[in-house]
Amino acid sequence: MNLSDLYRQVILDHAQHPRNFGALPDGLKVELHNPTCGDEITLFLTLKDGVVEKVSFQGSGCSISMSSASMLTDAIQGRPVEEVLHLNREFRKLLQGQEAEGELLGDLEALSGVTAFPARIKCAVLAWNALEQGVRSQKGEGDADE
Amino acid sequence: MRRDDFPLLQQQMNDHPLAYLDNAATTQKPQQVLDALHTYYTRYNANVHRGVYALAAEATDRYEASRAKVAKFLNAPSAQQILFTKGTTEAINLVAMGMILPFLRVGDEIVVTGAEHHSNLIPWQRIAKLGGATLKFIPLKADGTLDLDAARKLIHHRTRAIAVAQISNVLGTEHPIQELAAIAKEKNAVLVVDAAQSVPHGPVDVQQLGCDFLAFSGHKAYGPTGIGVLYGKPELLEKMEPLQYGGEMIDKVELHTATYKEAPWKFEAGTPPIAEAIALGEAVDYLQDIGMEAIHAHTKALTEYAYEQLQAVDGLTIYGPPPAQRGGLIAFNLGNVHAHDIATVLDSRGIAVRAGHHCCQPLMRWLGVSSTVRASFGLYNTRAEIDRLAAALREAKEVFGV
Numbered sequence: 001m002n003l004s005d006l007y008r009q010v011i012l013d014h015a016q017h018p019r020n021f022g023a024l025p026d027g028l029k030v031e032l033h034n035p036t037c038g039d040e041i042t043l044f045l046t047l048k049d050g051v052v053e054k055v056s057f058q059g060s061g062c063s064i065s066m067s068s069a070s071m072l073t074d075a076i077q078g079r080p081v082e083e084v085l086h087l088n089r090e091f092r093k094l095l096q097g098q099e100a101e102g103e104l105l106g107d108l109e110a111l112s113g114v115t116a117f118p119a120r121i122k123c124a125v126l127a128w129n130a131l132e133q134g135v136r137s138q139k140g141e142g143d144a145d146e
Numbered sequence: 147m148r149r150d151d152f153p154l155l156q157q158q159m160n161d162h163p164l165a166y167l168d169n170a171a172t173t174q175k176p177q178q179v180l181d182a183l184h185t186y187y188t189r190y191n192a193n194v195h196r197g198v199y200a201l202a203a204e205a206t207d208r209y210e211a212s213r214a215k216v217a218k219f220l221n222a223p224s225a226q227q228i229l230f231t232k233g234t235t236e237a238i239n240l241v242a243m244g245m246i247l248p249f250l251r252v253g254d255e256i257v258v259t260g261a262e263h264h265s266n267l268i269p270w271q272r273i274a275k276l277g278g279a280t281l282k283f284i285p286l287k288a289d290g291t292l293d294l295d296a297a298r299k300l301i302h303h304r305t306r307a308i309a310v311a312q313i314s315n316v317l318g319t320e321h322p323i324q325e326l327a328a329i330a331k332e333k334n335a336v337l338v339v340d341a342a343q344s345v346p347h348g349p350v351d352v353q354q355l356g357c358d359f360l361a362f363s364g365h366k367a368y369g370p371t372g373i374g375v376l377y378g379k380p381e382l383l384e385k386m387e388p389l390q391y392g393g394e395m396i397d398k399v400e401l402h403t404a405t406y407k408e409a410p411w412k413f414e415a416g417t418p419p420i421a422e423a424i425a426l427g428e429a430v431d432y433l434q435d436i437g438m439e440a441i442h443a444h445t446k447a448l449t450e451y452a453y454e455q456l457q458a459v460d461g462l463t464i465y466g467p468p469p470a471q472r473g474g475l476i477a478f479n480l481g482n483v484h485a486h487d488i489a490t491v492l493d494s495r496g497i498a499v500r501a502g503h504h505c506c507q508p509l510m511r512w513l514g515v516s517s518t519v520r521a522s523f524g525l526y527n528t529r530a531e532i533d534r535l536a537a538a539l540r541e542a543k544e545v546f547g548v
Binding site: 002003006007012016036037038039040060061062063064117119120123 | 483484485486487490491493494501502503507510516517545546547
């Protein structure tokens with residue numbers, strides 16, 4: 001098991017210098033936490049005409065959950081919701097060790113090392129679970145994946 | 147100390163010899179305990195307390211012999227004061243729901259400490275709510291030890307129960323049980339001791355402690371999961387109400403009424419975990435064969451050594467009192483790196499530790515952290531494993547730039 005496969009420089013960089021960190025007063029707010037480890041994430045989102053207009057997050061947790069949240073905000077800003085949901089699916093495939101669209105994922109591909117540490121997958125998906133919940137509530141539908 | 151008795155410890159984890167330092171969560175099992183489970187199922191599996199044939203008699207004898215072993219182990223005056231439960235959590239729930247709640251009046255108080263495991267907090271929250279009582283907390287001093295002066299002021303004639311861990315599972319602090327027992331006696335309150343972290347690692351004498359109830363878990367004491375113990379004073383066990391009703395706990399049954407057996411059997415409805423109870427007796431034999439004083443001395447020396455080695459790691463913060471006042475565990479953080487990240491680095495080096503809130507969220511808030519790493523020691527751990535822990539922590543510093 002190679003540590004540098006998990007803790008790649010880009011992950012440590014995002015964890016130590018999270019992008020889009022802070023609240024969006026007018027945004028949709030989704031708060032999630034991981035009861036087993038105490039990781040907390042609040043995702044803020046504004047959607048306009050089916051596009052993610054602004055996104056930010058606040059919270060505390062391990063470098064995997066924080067970097068994943070930070071990269072998520074970078075990746076979805078300005079993107080149509082449909083594309084965001086597609087990215088969400090591809091990211092989850094990556095964490096399951098399945099083939100995913102590397103080009104689409106960009107920096108997020110760095111989190112593929114998590115597959116070797118199954119106990120940490122829940123850290124990597126916390127922000128994405130918040131994203132799914134937020135989008136679902138906006139669409140008013142049962143399942144954001146559909 | 148007798149490491150070869152533990153088959154699980156002979157393996158590698160992530161290409162390194164396994165250094166198991168999560169003994170406060172659960173301990174590994176010696177071959178003797180594993181054999182006891184196996185022998186039960188291969189030689190004398192039968193239900194207890196009912197069959198008239200030889201096999202059933204042997205199962206019953208061994209089940210009750212295990213109860214007697216546990217009684218002797220805790221220096222309880224009688225085996226009838228030993229109840230088998232699922233574990234510490236169930237034991238505390240039983241006391242809360244069966245002993246305290248039925249007699250609770252609005253305005254009564256229940257006292258716990260700010261350092262309790264959720265298992266010794268949530269049952270009291272629950273019955274306080276159900277019975278209109280107030281939950282009060284004995285505060286901790288800055289070093290994490292219990293503020294006994296504050297306890298004296300807090301506990302009064304409306305205090306129905308005082309529930310406290312003998313050793314904190316995060317800070318490692320040893321709480322002053324004898325002093326609390328004296329206060330409890332004076333105020334006529336019931337003292338409940340969560341001994342999950344103390345019984346496996348040193349001599350525990352219920353008569354010397356003077357507590358009314360004491361609970362521990364088999365799996366933390368080198369025994370199987372699914373079995374635990376509640377010790378209680380006879381006059382209280384007589385008053386305490388069972389939470390489980392059904393077969394095996396009854397004396398005489400009519401269509402609309404029933405009378406129950408006496409303690410401990412009235413609290414053991416249904417078929418108990420027979421193999422586990424017998425194997426717990428085997429674990430007790432195993433521990434007494436080594437000697438609880440010797441185990442205590444080993445763990446104490448290891449904890450002192452670990453404390454020194456961890457203190458020497460730059461940027462590391464240890465929580466709780468110095469080794470003289472603590473049991474065999476040390477919780478810490480390294481710089482501002484999250485505990486889970488540290489645990490993953492240690493995992494990659496074959497070292498198993500716990501990271502998280504350790505079922506103590508209020509205590510985490512008191513410490514001002516969201517989580518900690520915890521190394522906890524057992525009878526089979528070695529100084530070489532502590533050295534590996536310190537070396538891996540220095541590696542973690544490199545990875546995260548602490």
